[in-house]
Every structure is written in C-alpha cells, then in structure tokens.
Amino acid sequence: MAVLIKPKFNVSEVKKEIADYKLKMLEKVVSILVSLADTIAEDLRTNADYVNHSYNLRSSSGTIVFRDGLIIHENFKLMGDGSEGLAKGKKVAEENVPPSGIGMMLIAGEDYASYVEAKDNKWVITGSSMMLARLLQGMV
Incomplete structure (x- = not known):
C-alpha cells in the first residue's frame, strides 16, 4: 500500500528562503573581507620599512575586495x-580581478x-600577507 504525502509548504517559498540566506551570507563575507582589507592596507602602510624616495611604492600598495569581476x-x-x-597600484588591481568569485x-603595483x-630584505607586502594569513587562520 502506497502512502501519499502532500507537503504543506510551497517549493518556490523554500527556494526564495535559500536564495535570501545565500545573499545574507555573501554580504557577511564581503563585510569581513572589507574589514580585513582595511586592516591589512593600514598594516602595509605602517609597517613597510623601506625608505620613501618617491613615495610611489608606498602609494601603489593597497588592498581590494572583489566580487564577480568587479572591485x-x-x-x-x-x-x-x-x-x-x-x-599603477589601482591599474594592477583592475587588471587582475578574476571574472567570477569573491x-x-x-597589491604592490610598482x-x-x-x-x-x-x-x-625590506617589508613591502610579504609581512602583511603573513599577518593576513594569521588573521584568517584565527577565524577558522
């Protein structure tokens, strides 16, 4: 004997709930990445220990957050x-954004x-990238 089960929910409502949840999670990820990017950008500027002759190297250093090909x-x-x-830093960033993903x-554009x-043996970007790795490891 077969038992007929009839759902008391609408499949389109379930799909909408899942899509809304996914959007909220992506927004949270973006928020975390922006916070990390700002922390690391400040670290790049503060702890880099080379002499500024032209300030071009320090000005070319920064961070971006991207999503689906857009900064x-x-x-x-x-x-x-x-x-x-x-x-130069901004140009390097724009040229290297992947077409999909988040x-x-x-960046050190020079x-x-x-x-x-x-x-x-000066800190330009490597020290900050190691700091980022530690921050990410602490989040996991």
Whole structure:
C-alpha cells in the first residue's frame, strides 16, 4: 500500500528562503573581507620599512575586495608625491580581478616591489600577507 504525502509548504517559498540566506551570507563575507582589507592596507602602510624616495611604492600598495569581476572596495592612499604609484597600484588591481568569485587582493603595483624585498630584505607586502594569513587562520 502506497502512502501519499502532500507537503504543506510551497517549493518556490523554500527556494526564495535559500536564495535570501545565500545573499545574507555573501554580504557577511564581503563585510569581513572589507574589514580585513582595511586592516591589512593600514598594516602595509605602517609597517613597510623601506625608505620613501618617491613615495610611489608606498602609494601603489593597497588592498581590494572583489566580487564577480568587479572591485567593490579598495583601500589605496596617496602618500607624499606618489600619484604615479597610486595609479599603477589601482591599474594592477583592475587588471587582475578574476571574472567570477569573491575575494580580496593585496597589491604592490610598482614593478620593483619584489626587488626591494629580495635585495634589501625590506617589508613591502610579504609581512602583511603573513599577518593576513594569521588573521584568517584565527577565524577558522
């Protein structure tokens, strides 16, 4: 004998609830990433220990939060006379945003950033990326 079970809910309402929950979770993720991005951007500017000759390297350093190919938050700051570096940092960010997904990126837009870290053993971006890893590990 077969038992007929009839649901007392509307499937479209369930789908809407799931979609609403997913949207709330994505908004929460974005909020957390923006907070982390701002913390790390400040760390990039505060703890980088190289000498500022032109301020271009420091101005090119910052963070972005992206979602589905769009930058939804950025944290760059013009330091000294580093407008050229600021433009480079933002350009590097724009050129490297993936077309889908959600995430955060640390940027040092000047070509010589890795040279300064490697040759002079100075903190440009690596120290802040390690700090970010520790913060993320603490959240898990």
